[in-house]
Amino acid sequence: MASETTAGARWPDPAEAPAPADLARCVHCGLCLTACPTYLVTGLETESPRGRIQMARLIADGRADLTPAIQAHWSLCLQCRACEAVCPSGVPYGRIQEHARAQVQARPAAGRLALRLRRLALRQVAARPRVLGAALAPVRRFAGWRLRGIAERLLPGRLRTLARQLPSNQGAPLRLEAAAAGPAEGEPVQLFAGCVMRELFGETHRATVRVLARAGARVEAPPAQGCCGALHAHEGDLAFARRLAKANIAAFEGAEGAIVVNSAGCGAAMKEYPQLLAGEPGWAERAAAFAARVRDLSEWLAARPGLPRGAWRVRAAYQDACHLAHVQGIRREPRALLAAAGCDLIETEGADTCCGAAGLYGLVQPGMSAELRRRKADAFAAARPEVIVTGNPGCHLQYLAAVREAGLGAEVLHLAEALDRAWSDSRAPRR
Known part of the structure; x- marks a missing residue:
C-alpha cells in the first residue's frame, strides 16, 4: 500500500494508508446508501459509505485532518460490507476501512485509553488460547448457571444485555x-x-x-x-x-x-x-x-452429493451473516440445505441487513447495536419463526439477546446445529 500513498497526505501512518486507487473508485452514485445500516438508521450522509470515503479523500488530499469527528464517523461503521455487494464500481470498502482505522491506531484523536485497552485485549487475550480460555471459563459457568435468570435481573443495563447474549447449551470448549x-x-x-x-x-x-x-x-x-x-x-x-x-x-x-x-x-x-x-x-x-x-x-x-435428507418440520428463518452474504457471496447454499432438511423456510424483512453484532461493535457502539437488534426482533415478531438459523457466532449472540428482550419463543441455532438435529434420524433417506 505504501507505494500508492499520496506524497502529501496527512496520514499518521502513510505505509498503511488507504490506497488512492481504492478511494478513487467511488463515483458517489449513492447506490450504497440504502444498503448501509447506519445510513438507514440515521439518514446522514456522514454515516454512509460514500460519506466516509469522502472524509478519507479529504485527509489524503491534505484538505482535512484526522479529527475526532471523522474518527467517530468511521467508528460507527459496522464494516458489514453490504455496500460492496451493491456497488457497481467495485469499491473495496472493507479494505479502505481497515486502512483508515490503522490511522486511528497510529494517532487516535479521542478515546486513546479505550483504544489501547481493546488492542491489549485482542492481542494478549483473544489471540492467546490459554489466556482466552481462562478468561471465558467463568463466563461459560455463568451461562449454564441455574440461577442465571435471577442474576441477570440484578445486573445494570449494558451488563444485562451482554448476559442475555450468552448461549446456555454450548457446554465445554472444543478440544x-x-x-x-x-x-x-x-x-x-x-x-x-x-x-x-x-x-x-x-x-x-x-x-x-x-x-x-x-x-x-x-x-x-x-x-x-x-x-x-x-x-x-x-x-x-x-x-x-x-x-x-x-x-x-x-x-x-x-x-x-x-x-x-x-x-x-x-x-x-x-x-x-x-x-x-x-x-x-x-x-x-x-x-x-x-x-x-x-x-x-x-x-x-x-457441493457434496448424497447428503441425508430430513423431516424436521419447523418454521425456520435463516439470517444472512454479513461476511457470508456480502463478502463470500454465499446466500443460496444455507437455505437449500435447510429446505432439504425438511424445514419450512420463511423470509423475514432485513434478513441480510446487519444485526449489529459486528465483532466488538456491541461494546464500542452499544446504542446503534441495540437499535439494529431491535429491528431484527421486530422482524422476528412479525414472522413468528420457531427457529432462527445463523452461520456466525456474533450474530448468534445478538439474536439470543433479541428474542429474550422481545419475549419471543424462537430458538436460535447455528446452521450446523440445525442440520445435526435434522439429520439425527439415521433412517433418513439419502438424496
Missing part, C-alpha cells in the same frame, strides 16, 4: 484432539476452530464435526491453528493480523483437504489472506494456496 471423526477412507477436511468460537461455541463445533462426518468427511483439526485475525484487522491492527494469518497458513500447510469454517467472519478473513499479505515477501503464493482451500461449512456441504 482439537477430540475433533477427529468420520470414515478413514473419507474425504479429508480440516476444521478451523477459531478463538471465541472455540471457547463459547463448543457444541456448535461438535455438531459441525458430526455433520461433516455424516457427509463423508474425515475430519481433522491441526493443533497449531489460532485466531484468524479478523477482529484485529477490523480494528486497524493490521501488523498483528498479518502475524496471525502467517501462523494459520503455516499450521494448515501440512494438512490435506479443504479448510472448513463455520464462522462467517473468520471465513471471509481467511479467504482474504492474499490481500492482507500482498506486500509480505515470500507469503503471496502461500496465502493464495491457503485461501483457495477455505470453504464455509454450507459451501462445502452444498
